[in-house]
Amino acid sequence: MAEPAGLLPGDPRARLAMALILAFGFAAVGQVGTVPALLALALILALVAGQPARLLRGLRGPLVLAAAFVLILPLVSGATVLWQAGPLRLRAEGLEAGLLIAGRLLAIVTVTLTLLATLPAHRLAAALRGLGSPALLADLLLLTLRYLDEVRGEILRARLARRLRGGGAGWRDLPGHGAMLALALIRSQRRAENIWAAMRLRGHAAGLAVPPPPLGASDRAGIAVAAGLAGLLLLMDRVA
Amino acid sequence: MHLPDGLLPVGMAAAGYAGSAALLGLSLNRIARLPDPGAAMPRAAMLTAVFFAVSSIAVPVPPTTVHPMLVGLMGVLLGWFAVPAILVGLFLQAVLFGHGGLTTLGLNGLILASPALIAWVVWRALAPRAPTVAAVIAGSGAAALALALFVTLVLLGLPADVDGAAERAALGVFVFAHLPLVLAEGILVAVVLRVLARVEPGLLPDG
Amino acid sequence: MRALLQTVGLAVAWPGQPPVLSGLDLALGPGERVGLVGPNGSGKSTLLLSLAGVLPAAAGAVHLGGAPVRAGVFNPAVGLVFQHAEDQLFCPTLADDVAFGPRNLGLAGAALEARVAEALTVCGLSELGERPVHRLSGGEKRRACIAGVLAMRPRLMLLDEPSAALDLRSRRRLIRLLAGLDQTLMVASHDLDLILELCPRVILIDAGRIRADGPAREILGDAALMAAHGQEVPPALARSRVAGWPRERAIAGGAA
Incomplete structure (x- = not known):
C-alpha cells in the first residue's frame, strides 16, 4: 500500500495537516515580490515528491486559469499604464494582481496535488477522522x-x-x-x-473509518517543516 | 464553477471555513435528532455518489459542455444531509483532482450548501400545493442563487479598481452563458421529482 | 438433537404489504446444511432476511440457540451473505471489510489482525487483503463476502444465491469452501447441482409456504413435486433414476 512518496511523510493526517498549513500560508501572501519564493517552494516540494508527469496533468486546468488572470487583469484593472496599443492598455496594478493570484493558485494546487492526490483516497477519510472531524x-x-x-x-x-x-x-x-x-x-x-x-x-458501532496509529517522527517533522516554511514565507512577505 | 485557490484574500477563505463548519455543525445536530440517523447515512452516501457521478458527466450544450449542478435536487432529497454531502463532494474534487480549491473549500461549501437548504425549505412550503412549480423554483432558484453567490465572491476578490465597463461586460457574458443551465436545472428537478412521485414515492422526503 | 434454529408459525411481511411468508415451522440442527429452493419471488430471500433479524416477524418467532432473534438487534451469531456482493462489501479494501464485523465485536490490534487473516485464509484470499474491493473479480468478491461474515464466527450462516454469475472454476472453489465450514448453513439457490452437492436436506418453498422438507435427493428427484412448483429435476438425479423415468424427461432436464 506504500506509494512512492519520496521523502514525504506517509501518514495521511500529517499530509493533510501539512497541505492545509502550506495552502493557507501561500494564500496569505500579499506581495508580488514573494511570488518567486512561493513558486520555488512549491517546485521543491514537487521535486521531493517525484511524479512530475502526474503533477503536470493535474495542473493543466489551473495553468489555463492562471494564464487567464495574468492576461486579463492587466487589461481591466489599475491606473499606471505600462504599454498601449489602440484601445488596449496594459496596466501595472492589474499585472501585479494577476501575477499574485496566479502564483498563489499554482503553488496551492501543486501542494494539494503532491501531498494529497498521491494518497489512496480512502486514507484521506482516515486522516479526516484522525484530525477530529x-x-x-x-x-x-x-x-x-x-x-x-x-x-x-x-x-x-x-x-x-x-x-x-x-x-x-x-x-x-x-x-x-x-x-x-x-x-x-x-x-x-x-x-x-x-x-x-x-x-x-455486522454491527456498525465503530464506524467505517479505521482508527489510525499514532503519528511517527517523520510525520511530526513534516508538519513542523511545513509550519516553519509557511511562517518564513509570510515573514518575507511582510518585511518586503 | 468553483472558486479557485489564490483568488480571494486569506481572511475570506478562513471565514468561509468557519461558516461552513457552523453550517455543518448545525446540520449534524439536526441529523442526530432524526429517528434513525444511522440508516439515513448509507442513503445519503448513495445519493451523494449519484449526484457527483452525474455532475462529473458532461452534457454537450454547443459550443461547450455543461455539468449539471443539481444543488436544488440535493437539497430537496437530502435535507440536512445536503451539507455534509456537498462538503464531502467538494473535498474529493479538490483533493483528488485539484478541481475547486483547498483553501476555498469553506467558501465553495457555503456557495452550494446554502442554496441547497433554501431550495429544500422552499420546496417543502410549495410542493403540497403546486409540485411542479415548486420543483422548478427549487432547481432553477438554487442554481441561480449559487451562481449569484459565486459572482459576488469573485467580485469581492478581484482588485478594487477593476474597470467598471469591463466588469459589467464580463458579468453580462457570465449571466447569459449560464441562463440555459439555470433553466435546465429547474426542468431536471421537476422531471426527477415527478418520476419519483410516480414510481417510488418513498424516496421523496415527507411522503 | 436440540435445534439450533427454530421458527414457529413465522410470518413475514414488508412494511405496508401482505405477508410474503406465513405459517413457517422449521428447525435446523447444529452443523446441518440445508438447501432452500423455490421459484423467483417465492420468499427465499425474505426468509433469510427474517432469520437474520433484518425483517421483523409479522407473526410467530425465530429462535436461535433457544433465544429469540429480535429484528434490528445486532446478533453476531447469524451471518447473512447477501445476493449482491456489492451491497455487502462497503469498505475500501478487502482487509478493512473483513475487519469491519470483528471490530464492532470489540476486537482490536493483534487479535483483530489474526481474526482477519484467519478468515481470509479460509476463503483463499490471504494475498488480496490490501486490494480495493472494486478491483476484486466476481468469484473473489463472493468469497470476500463470506470472509467478512466468517470473521465474526457466526453459528449459523445464511447464503443467498452464492453461485450466481460465477464461472465454473469460481463455483467449484466456492463449493469446496462451503463444504469445509463447520457452521450450520442455509443456502438459497437456483443452482440445484450445488445444493445437491452441499446440502443433505432441502426445503422447497413456494408462494410463501413450505411445500416440502426432507432429504435433498428425494425432494429434488420428485419430478411431480418439482414441476408443480416450477422447478426441474437436476440432470444428475434425472440420469441416475433413468430407469424409473421416461427417457425424454431426463433429456429435457439435461438440456435445460
Whole structure:
C-alpha cells in the first residue's frame, strides 16, 4: 500500500495537516515580490515528491486559469499604464494582481496535488477522522468513494443503452436525462437499504473509518517543516 | 464553477471555513435528532455518489459542455444531509483532482450548501400545493442563487479598481452563458421529482 | 438433537404489504446444511432476511440457540451473505471489510489482525487483503463476502444465491469452501447441482409456504413435486433414476 512518496511523510493526517498549513500560508501572501519564493517552494516540494508527469496533468486546468488572470487583469484593472496599443492598455496594478493570484493558485494546487492526490483516497477519510472531524463525515466520504465509480459506470451504461435504442443525446433530451437520473436515484436508494442491512448485521458501532496509529517522527517533522516554511514565507512577505 | 485557490484574500477563505463548519455543525445536530440517523447515512452516501457521478458527466450544450449542478435536487432529497454531502463532494474534487480549491473549500461549501437548504425549505412550503412549480423554483432558484453567490465572491476578490465597463461586460457574458443551465436545472428537478412521485414515492422526503 | 434454529408459525411481511411468508415451522440442527429452493419471488430471500433479524416477524418467532432473534438487534451469531456482493462489501479494501464485523465485536490490534487473516485464509484470499474491493473479480468478491461474515464466527450462516454469475472454476472453489465450514448453513439457490452437492436436506418453498422438507435427493428427484412448483429435476438425479423415468424427461432436464 506504500506509494512512492519520496521523502514525504506517509501518514495521511500529517499530509493533510501539512497541505492545509502550506495552502493557507501561500494564500496569505500579499506581495508580488514573494511570488518567486512561493513558486520555488512549491517546485521543491514537487521535486521531493517525484511524479512530475502526474503533477503536470493535474495542473493543466489551473495553468489555463492562471494564464487567464495574468492576461486579463492587466487589461481591466489599475491606473499606471505600462504599454498601449489602440484601445488596449496594459496596466501595472492589474499585472501585479494577476501575477499574485496566479502564483498563489499554482503553488496551492501543486501542494494539494503532491501531498494529497498521491494518497489512496480512502486514507484521506482516515486522516479526516484522525484530525477530529465528525465520524459521520468520514463515513459518508468512505461510502461515497466506494460507490462513486460504480454509480458513474451504471449511469454511463444507461446512457449508452438509451442511445443504442435511439434515445436523444445532450440537452435536447433533458426529460430523458431527468428520468435516467431518477432511476439511478431509486436504484441507489434500494442498494442503500441493503448496505444498511449488511452494516447492521455486522454491527456498525465503530464506524467505517479505521482508527489510525499514532503519528511517527517523520510525520511530526513534516508538519513542523511545513509550519516553519509557511511562517518564513509570510515573514518575507511582510518585511518586503 | 468553483472558486479557485489564490483568488480571494486569506481572511475570506478562513471565514468561509468557519461558516461552513457552523453550517455543518448545525446540520449534524439536526441529523442526530432524526429517528434513525444511522440508516439515513448509507442513503445519503448513495445519493451523494449519484449526484457527483452525474455532475462529473458532461452534457454537450454547443459550443461547450455543461455539468449539471443539481444543488436544488440535493437539497430537496437530502435535507440536512445536503451539507455534509456537498462538503464531502467538494473535498474529493479538490483533493483528488485539484478541481475547486483547498483553501476555498469553506467558501465553495457555503456557495452550494446554502442554496441547497433554501431550495429544500422552499420546496417543502410549495410542493403540497403546486409540485411542479415548486420543483422548478427549487432547481432553477438554487442554481441561480449559487451562481449569484459565486459572482459576488469573485467580485469581492478581484482588485478594487477593476474597470467598471469591463466588469459589467464580463458579468453580462457570465449571466447569459449560464441562463440555459439555470433553466435546465429547474426542468431536471421537476422531471426527477415527478418520476419519483410516480414510481417510488418513498424516496421523496415527507411522503 | 436440540435445534439450533427454530421458527414457529413465522410470518413475514414488508412494511405496508401482505405477508410474503406465513405459517413457517422449521428447525435446523447444529452443523446441518440445508438447501432452500423455490421459484423467483417465492420468499427465499425474505426468509433469510427474517432469520437474520433484518425483517421483523409479522407473526410467530425465530429462535436461535433457544433465544429469540429480535429484528434490528445486532446478533453476531447469524451471518447473512447477501445476493449482491456489492451491497455487502462497503469498505475500501478487502482487509478493512473483513475487519469491519470483528471490530464492532470489540476486537482490536493483534487479535483483530489474526481474526482477519484467519478468515481470509479460509476463503483463499490471504494475498488480496490490501486490494480495493472494486478491483476484486466476481468469484473473489463472493468469497470476500463470506470472509467478512466468517470473521465474526457466526453459528449459523445464511447464503443467498452464492453461485450466481460465477464461472465454473469460481463455483467449484466456492463449493469446496462451503463444504469445509463447520457452521450450520442455509443456502438459497437456483443452482440445484450445488445444493445437491452441499446440502443433505432441502426445503422447497413456494408462494410463501413450505411445500416440502426432507432429504435433498428425494425432494429434488420428485419430478411431480418439482414441476408443480416450477422447478426441474437436476440432470444428475434425472440420469441416475433413468430407469424409473421416461427417457425424454431426463433429456429435457439435461438440456435445460
